[in-house]
Amino acid sequence: MYPIIKRSLFRIPTLARLYSAQPLKKKATTTILDIQSKRSKDIPITMTTAYDSITASWCHEAQSDMILVGDSLAMTSLGYASTTDLPFDEFKYHVKSVCRxxxxxxxxxxxPFGSFESSIPFGISNAIELMKLDSNVTSLKVEVGLHTKDKYTPKLIGELCARGIPVMGHIGLTPQRAHSLGGFKVQGNKSVEETRELLETAKLLQDLGCWSILMECVPHKVATLITSKLDVPTIGIGAGNGTNGQVLVISDMLGMQGKSVPKFVKKYSNLNEIAINGIANYTKEVMEKSFPETASHTFKIKDELWEEIEKNVA
Structure with a gap:
């Protein structure tokens, strides 16, 4: 029986805890209002992608303002040839891993591609499912084409925002629409009209309720202009430092794949080389039988017990 601890004559007795395990204490979570406040104070905003519990823990520990669970994980972590190949159920698995x-x-x-294109009700249903995966999912990000060509996605975003689902709009280079864009190319650099349409699309998304706009592969001057015309935070990737914040794919910035990265990426580490060297050293030491070391990497048994074992077992 557990001992009873009486805190007061008027309180219900409670059981003493006889175990050492403690529940994890969650740190205070950054909110959308915090991000908007940073914009108003002209404090740069940081965002990094994460695809599992390990990369998520790195981002949290490094104090990144935001984590993006992007469909880029299809190509950077899962070996798919394109983000459009990523199954919705597989994507949800990684969202839950990050959120833990x-x-x-x-x-x-x-x-991700295929989760909202079929119809407005289909997109709303999947958006709600993503939000319900974990209470830590704060916002969705939706790729949008130029408003002169994409008549569908703005309607969906309006419906989502009207239902209280926070949405970050994604304009410029939208990988899910790479085929219709003619490939992975810079956007907003061909004509005055294209730049105007990009700005108008950003303003439309803001008016529909998007709390933030992400711009990918947009000329620095164009992204700076759009940022100056909006009242919501802008996040850039390949858009220069005139936006309110930056996002990079974690496998690119940490050199996790050992291949060339886009022009706008700066490598802050080379984990691919570090990992290969580490595994190669491990393999070498196993072959040489220098690992595991008896003194450092093995467990002991009492001499008298071992003598008994030798007599009765060996």
Whole structure:
């Protein structure tokens, strides 16, 4: 029986805890209002992608303002040839993995290709499902084409925002629409009209309720202009430092894949080389029988017990 601890004559007795395990204490989570406040104070905003509990823990510990669970994981982590190949159920598995890690970073989740294009009700249903995967999912990110060509997605975003689902709009180079864009190319650099349409699309998304706009592969001057015309935070990737914040794919910035990265990426580490060297050293030491070391990597048994074992077993 557990001992009873009486705190007061008027309180119900409670059981003493006889175990050492403690529940994880979640850190205060960054909110959308915090991000908007940073914009108003002209404090740069940081965002990094994460695809599992390990990369999520790195982002939290590094105090990244936001984590993006992007469909880029299809190509950077799962070996698919394109983001459009990623199954929705497989994507949700990774969202839940990221969300299990406690930490301060605000979590934004992509709506992958195929999860919203069929119809408005279908898109709303999947958006709600993503939001319900975990309470740490704070916002969705939706790729949008130029408003002169894409008449569908703005309607969906309006419906989502009207239902209280926070949406970050994604304009410029939208990988899910790469085929219709003629490939992975810079956007907003061909004509005055294209730049105007990009700006008008950003303003439309803001008016529909998007709390933030992400711009990918847009000329620095164009992204700076659009940022100056909006009242919501802008996040850039390949858009220069005139936006309110930056996002990079974690496998690119940490050199996890050992291949060339886009022009706009700066490598802050080379984990691919570090990992290969580490595994090669391990293999070498196993072959040489220098690992495991008896003194450092093995467990002991009492001499008298071992003598008994030798007599009765060996």
């Amino acid at each position: 890690v406690p930490g301060p970073s605000l979590i934004v989740v992509d709506m």
